[in-house]
Amino acid sequence: MKLSDTSGEASVFELKGSVLTVMVLYVKETNPDLLYPQxxxxxxxxxxxxxxAPILIDLKAVPEGEQLRLDFLVLTTFLRGLGLVPxxxxxxxxxxxxxxLDAGLGVLPPATREKHVAPQEEEQVIEPVPDEPVEPEPKPEPAAEPVAEPAPDPKQTPEVTAAPTMVIRQPVRSGQQVVAQEGDLIILASVNAGAEVVASGNIHVYGALRGRAMAGVHGxxxxxxxxxxxxxxxVAVTDAYVVNDSLESRVINHTVMISRGENGLEFDVLGAFEPQRG
Incomplete structure (x- = not known):
């Protein structure tokens, strides 16, 4: 068999590492009568x-014996039926x-970077134990005049660090995803159809919003x-969302503020948008 020499050909692909945002399903119970209905x-x-949306299945909280009872092919099929991509x-x-692997999934090691909050140390209370007979209490001395405590040094006052704001100056094109893990996300252009912008805080789009926007994703x-x-x-704020087919005609192509109300999303029209023509 003769193999062709490709050493002189131009490379048609690249392999690079990348950090992507993906949802994680933390499984705590493998009983199908509980897991799938929930x-x-x-x-x-x-x-x-x-x-x-791609999703990663995490089994850290599931003992090995319970993992053996889990049918991964059934689980992946069920998740795909809900529109997810395991x-x-x-x-x-x-x-x-x-x-x-037989279920068509990759195998990943346990997460190594997880945030843990150290428990606060309990205050230690020491009760006095008398070793000798209790002596009579001495007569109270005249109370000393109160001494004013010095005002705290503003230089030593801890500063509150605001969450960073991510600013994107170029249009977010179809197939692209922009994620602000902390703080607000500001887009100084349009978000095209098929694009997705996600933020822990607010989202500002100083252009046309035609793709998907999800604010307050951390609650x-x-x-x-x-x-x-x-x-x-x-468009979504925390767990409330509205799809394009459900938009009221009064908000389409207008300048709008979207917030989370008691009964879902609320749309406040701030003005009419009329693009400038050169």
Whole structure:
């Protein structure tokens, strides 16, 4: 068999490492009678929000014996039925790794960078134990005049660090995803259809919002979405969302502020958008 020499050909691909944002499903119980109904109840109503989103399955909290009872092929099929795209399993026991691979999933090691909050040290209370007979209490001396404590030095007062704000100056094109893990996200251009912008805080789009925007993804119900021209495929604040087909005609292509209300998302029209023509 003659192999062709490709040493002189131009490279047609590259392999690079990348840090991507992906949802993680932390499994705590493998009983199918409990796991699948709860997944359907939680994800089913927000199917459009999770549609085609990659998801990683984490088994750190599941003992090896329970992992052996988990049918990974059934789990991946069920998740795909909810619109998710399972990509791998993290912290799987060695005894189930082959079953994970047979289900078409990757095998990842346990997460090594997790935040832990050290418990506060309890105050130690020392009770006096008398070794000798108690002597009579001495007569009280005249009270000393109060001494004013010095004012705290402002230089030593701890400063409150504000969450950073991410600013994007170029348009977010179809297929791109921009994520602000902390603070607000400001887009000084448009978000095209098929693009996705995600932020822990507020999202400001100083252009047309035609893709998907998700604010307050870490649970900040006070987060807002501001857009100069509102016509998104999907917009969400925490767990409340609206898809394009459900938008009221009064908000489409207008300047809008979107917030989380008691009964879902609220759209406040701030003005009409009319692009300037040169």
């Amino acid at each position: 997944l359907k109840k939680k994800i089913g109503p927000a199917r459009s929000f999770f549609n085609n 990509v791998g399993v993290r912290a799987a026991a060695e005894t189930v790794e082959q079953r994970v 900040d119900a006070d987060a807002r979405v501001f857009c100069l021209q509102c016509n998104p495929e999907l």
